[in-house]
Amino acid sequence: MSQAAGANVPQKSIDPKLFTWPSNKPRLLGSQCNNCGTTSFPAQASCPRCCSEDVETCELGTRGKLWSFTIQGFLPKSPPYAGTETLEDFKPFGVGYVEMPGQVRVVGRINVSSPEELAIGMDMELVFEPFRTDEDGTEIISYAFRPVA
Amino acid sequence: MTDVAIIGIGIHPFGRTDGVSGLEQGAFAVRQALKDCGMDWGDMQFAYGGSSAAGNADALVNQLGLTGLQFVNVANGCATGGSALQSAYMAIKSGMFDVGVAVGFDKHPRGAFAVEPEKMGLGKWYGDVGLALTTQFFAMKIQKYMHDYGITDDTLVKVAEKNYANGALCPHAWRKTALTYEQIAESPMISHPLRKYMFCSPAEGGCAIILASVEKAKQLTSHPLFLKAAVVRTRHFGSFEVFTQGQALDQAPSPSVDASQATFEMAGIGPKDIQVAQLQDTESGAEIMHMAENGFCADGDQEKWIQEGYTKIDGKLPVNTDGGCLANGEPVGASGLRQVYEVCVQLRGEGGERQVQNNPKVGYTHVYGAPGLSGCTVISR
Ligand SMILES: [Zn+2]
Numbered sequence: 100m101s102q103a104a105g106a107n108v109p110q111k112s113i114d115p116k117l118f119t120w121p122s123n124k125p126r127l128l129g130s131q132c133n134n135c136g137t138t139s140f141p142a143q144a145s146c147p148r149c150c151s152e153d154v155e156t157c158e159l160g161t162r163g164k165l166w167s168f169t170i171q172g173f174l175p176k177s178p179p180y181a182g183t184e185t186l187e188d189f190k191p192f193g194v195g196y197v198e199m200p201g202q203v204r205v206v207g208r209i210n211v212s213s214p215e216e217l218a219i220g221m222d223m224e225l226v227f228e229p230f231r232t233d234e235d236g237t238e239i240i241s242y243a244f245r246p247v248a
Numbered sequence: 249m250t251d252v253a254i255i256g257i258g259i260h261p262f263g264r265t266d267g268v269s270g271l272e273q274g275a276f277a278v279r280q281a282l283k284d285c286g287m288d289w290g291d292m293q294f295a296y297g298g299s300s301a302a303g304n305a306d307a308l309v310n311q312l313g314l315t316g317l318q319f320v321n322v323a324n325g326c327a328t329g330g331s332a333l334q335s336a337y338m339a340i341k342s343g344m345f346d347v348g349v350a351v352g353f354d355k356h357p358r359g360a361f362a363v364e365p366e367k368m369g370l371g372k373w374y375g376d377v378g379l380a381l382t383t384q385f386f387a388m389k390i391q392k393y394m395h396d397y398g399i400t401d402d403t404l405v406k407v408a409e410k411n412y413a414n415g416a417l418c419p420h421a422w423r424k425t426a427l428t429y430e431q432i433a434e435s436p437m438i439s440h441p442l443r444k445y446m447f448c449s450p451a452e453g454g455c456a457i458i459l460a461s462v463e464k465a466k467q468l469t470s471h472p473l474f475l476k477a478a479v480v481r482t483r484h485f486g487s488f489e490v491f492t493q494g495q496a497l498d499q500a501p502s503p504s505v506d507a508s509q510a511t512f513e514m515a516g517i518g519p520k521d522i523q524v525a526q527l528q529d530t531e532s533g534a535e536i537m538h539m540a541e542n543g544f545c546a547d548g549d550q551e552k553w554i555q556e557g558y559t560k561i562d563g564k565l566p567v568n569t570d571g572g573c574l575a576n577g578e579p580v581g582a583s584g585l586r587q588v589y590e591v592c593v594q595l596r597g598e599g600g601e602r603q604v605q606n607n608p609k610v611g612y613t614h615v616y617g618a619p620g621l622s623g624c625t626v627i628s629r
Pocket residue numbers: 132133134135136137146147148149150151
């Protein structure tokens with residue numbers, strides 16, 4: 100359900116530094132250290148391993164294995180949570196780290212609500228989709244993971 | 249260098265004390281500790297104090313006396329109490345002072361700790377989408393650990409059951425009612441695999457520990473305890489910590505491993521010598537993982553240890569004899585000092601119904617918290 104630029108509803112990235120958007124093939128952005136080779140997520144101006152400032156923004160992969168997970172069982176406190184659910188209609192959501200091979204393990208929401216649907220080591224893929232809709236109708240786009248069908 | 253003794257201990261009961269400020273709970277604990285060793289506030293040459301949500305610790309002088317002593321405020325996340333103690337340890341060890349106090353207190357609002365992702369440099373998006381919850385971190389760390397080392401859900405329940413049972417025997421504990429296995433196992437799932445009664449809650453409380461040089465201690469008491477080691481360590485690149493957005497592929501050990509090894513080295517003993525331990529139990533899984541991170545057993549052995557009751561008060565290594573954070577809640581500034589208080593009570597043989605048998609001589613404490621730091625001590629008779 101990745102949505103391309105040019106959809107009918109106006110869309111906006113939740114954070115323009117987090118992934119390429121608008122794009123036909125959106126990608127999460129990290130940074131690659133030219134000194135020690137470490138990949139970080141999100142992109143940052145220096146390397147958390149070796150302190151080098153010789154880093155450049157890079158695109159991360161879109162598929163990887165599930166490293167660990169949980170299910171967020173209650174409505175998170177707002178703020179900071181910006182989701183629009185209420186106590187009545189809140190549905191638990193998955194959270195996990197997906198290991199992008201050779202890069203970094205990325206945290207994100209997972210589009211399932213039951214732990215039975217998840218297992219450490221399973222193949223996951225990245226999706227970009229509306230997280231919520233602003234008062235003016237603009238869809239706020241974020242990323243999430245889902246098990247590979 | 250002189251050795252360091254613990255001569256006075258004091259605690260304000262943990263939990264919820266309406267109408268008593270955090271600062272007042274800290275002052276109460278200091279007065280108790282002074283009474284315990286027969287000293288006056290005016291005898292204190294220095295103080296290290298911390299609180300994360302209940303004001304500046306040095307304001308204690310307004311209640312205890314404006315004596316002009318050196319008072320340093322300590323702020324070090326969840327290891328604030330442990331860091332105050334470690335600072336006091338150094339002050340004595342260096343020979344600069346020969347008696348002083350480490351104090352911590354707190355009074356947190358009800359409910360989960362407030363989180364402001366932007367203040368931590370995490371990006372607003374992270375909080376927006378519902379990822380800025382410490383509970384998720386704890387759940388994912390134990391989820392991975394259970395997968396890798398065969399720890400069962402049943403063992404998670406049994407750790408909580410033990411700590412609430414211990415809390416029920418402890419006068420300073422918040423939760424004084426033991427919970428049944430079923431109450432814990434059927435409590436709402438907060439963050440799979442962790443349930444409501446497997447987590448500790450923010451709370452209130454105060455604790456104070458008076459340290460002295462061994463020479464000074466011998467003038468004051470015939471039975472001092474000895475703080476053989478006190479160490480604080482922070483995380484390395486690659487250790488899995490709360491609010492990690494991108495986890496490095498190369499996994500580094502937790503700061504608890506570093507702190508523990510340095511503590512044992514400083515004390516000149518090993519984990520097998522410890523007869524009673526207080527290990528950070530922010531949730532059930534944390535206590536399980538910390539047993540191995542602190543060197544008490546191999547990864548995966550916890551399943552057997554807990555199923556066989558080794559960590560109960562009558563087991564071979566009693567852990568969290570006062571109910572730990574699960575039964576006491578977590579007033580951040582005081583939590584690490586409560587562990588030290590409890591080990592002292594046990595080594596003095598004053599544990600009452602929760603007393604570890606066979607006169608334990610050596611105890612251990614371990615506090616761990618955000619943003620990835622640990623403080624450990626070894627205390628002996
Ligand atoms: Zn680097």
